Amino acid sequence: MWTTQNPFLQGPYEPLLNEYVIADLHVEGEIPRELNGALYRTGSNQHFRPLDVDHFHWFDGDGMVHAFRLKDGRASYCNRLVETDGLKVERAAGRALYNGISGHSSVPQQALPEGAPPIKSVAGINVISVGGRVMTMHEVDNFYWELDAHNLRTLGKFDFGDQPGAMLTAHPHTDYRAGEMLFYTHDNEAQTLECFATDMQGQVLSRQRIALPFKPWIHDFIFTENFYVFIFGPIRTRPFAPDLIPMGRSALSFDHEATTRVLLVNRQTGQGRWFGTDASFTLGHYLNAHEAADKIIIDASVTRTLRPGFTGHVEDFYPFPLINEPSPFSNPELHRITIDLSTGQVTDSRIGDFNAEFVRPNETIMGTPQRYGYMAGIHAPGPQTRGFNCLIKHDYLTGNSSFQHLSSGYDMIPGEPIFVPKPGAIAEDDGWIMAVWWDPVRNASEMVIHEARDLDGEPVARIKLDHHVPLGFHGNWIADV
Template structure:
């Protein structure tokens, strides 16, 4: 079977470093240099160069979102990685061949900035100055840069400051706002989960101190369950976890203060005084909506979760923990640099005794890292393996520096570096082998930055036996600026979504 005709375009020549597509602005801000350096053009190519061999059963598309500012930020030295414009990358694999496409997510706020020919909106992380907003312009910016995946035959791009945007799963053309057929009105999290039993989408919205839980039906795309509750403080709640019976939320001193953003001050604030009893874990029963609070203590923040599950009366949560996250509340008028409040995170495990309510925590690995992932078929179920990108050394030109696999049964972490000049791997995505027989029987897909060329490569590793030399390297014709999250769509899911879009047209 050949790749869909629309992706058949000539192979583009590989560019050398410092190509015309690079954006070079006069700043030493790490988030605008190295693997973060913006790429100014949309790209596409077919029959990409492959070093090694793509597994024949690896058929579908890897979708990733990059944080890629289209215009020079108004305050480059205050710019934060979270504020870049969303550009979607699709790597389409079939029959051992690869095709590639990138497209901007054409939000209304991006369209307005394109009309003006410059950045207009201020930064929301470290603060900054805003340009003039004309009548009819969006009041705030939806950067659409955090996560991407197929649901309800749409390729959805998520950003928790607004509603998702729908893109065509093959052409990547932006089709507009997606509100789950009228079920979500303001915003929703970028971190959705897929229920492995039903295929339903599980997610939430955090608006100030209010958390709203959502469940969207996989067959209709409509919201079939929602529930709101108050956590008392406007926590910067980026991720959550689910078990078969519960949704799991962490209340930490990392806050998002929209009121400060409107004044040009940092909106991501570290406020230890906001929590008189330290960090707490909030459980919501997915059936009854009963909410319970469990004190962990201490002042720290979670970043991302691997998974959660219940076993013998104990709810277990695995994720990463960071010692601080956000500008200190005492320094809002003279904010500290992002790199000072964004230290490396470490893997942790939290346990909640469901009978007594007691919560405990322990570090599971001393290897710093981020972007934890599992085999998603084990969402809400007891897992053995976790994968993540390591952040062992915060050097000037890298973000992450290797891939890791943690075996929770053996309590062993395996780490591999990239081959040759490859570094700064993205979040790894697990793809099960055809007719897989075990939890780790599959592949890890990740994007890496090549220092020598300034471009990106897709690496395919064996998830069950992580080695430095991957099974395959797919050389991409452009750089995918270092971003956040992504997902895999198998060929059946991709083909069904493309066909549904064609029928709708």
């Protein structure tokens, strides 16, 4: 689409031009009748031809939300673009006006209309529920976009108070034991980080602020009973710098002299403690973390730096290569990182012989030790395109992993696995895994419900579309109340 050179505008990544409402989807198998609610999944979906099609980055574009609604054993679907301020400006002009945040471009932006935002937020990283309200977001905004839960129409902006210049996380987490939702904002120009907790309705309970010594790219964090946990790799970002995005330069850069650093922020006092490492890796997403005596144990997806002296365009290779050259980064891997609070030492080790990203646990136990982790991954033989070819369940107790490829050809590509506990569940893995898979034979997608206890077995239900859902990012199951 628009180009034959850029893999992130073709095949499973090709933007979807239509908005659908489908009342009754074809189902193979049987949808559990206990499942009443919707699986929301979002991603980037470029609406107009990019200013520079050959350098368009997967992280850029326009946010599009997809909803698979389940009720009484039946399934419906709809999708809709998020009506951000930037998209409205471009729709009025009838063409793209903005460069992307992550990709670099050979085309500087022209002057924007009066009142237009300086950069265009994608609003396509995640979908969450705050107090029963459905929100989608991007991590350069200081607010979320509220959506109609049923038709996905954009209702307006939602924030947690006036935070000018602050970038609000697209990866909040919930501490179910404390009954708190946890967030952060960071202002890279002021070099400040603010962590805050809310109740389940979104009312702020506490705020903790700390200074940052550099301008990190922060995409996710994790928590334990007493700490917010951040691991900063060598990638930096400055999305609001006037000499970057408007001039066609990526907001991302790579600090080839930096090593990975860890920051713990005390949830009660706000006191920060830094830990240095000799390693160079970028942490994509956290699966979970917990405290064990005088140690913090973190399970996460890690991309190792293979060439620490790399001085090129990080956006050409992260998270997947845009160009067909040897990457300075590894594919994402599952790692366990241990922080020794008594010695200050940080160690990490790889888990498994597979590649893994989009890591998720049973989120009701987050902040405590988990036995199981679920993720999208690459397991031999690898896919022919940029993406994953299986879902993985890893057992941290036995060290065993199980794999679901859904196809004997190893060519179907899954998205993020979402764990949904069964009503009354006691065992940690007593639930379902939901994921959206792309089928290259049909060039169409399906939402598949897997039995979490038997992930490598036959699916419970396959809910099929006649069109593809572009490979995207995150989402959540939001049950009807």
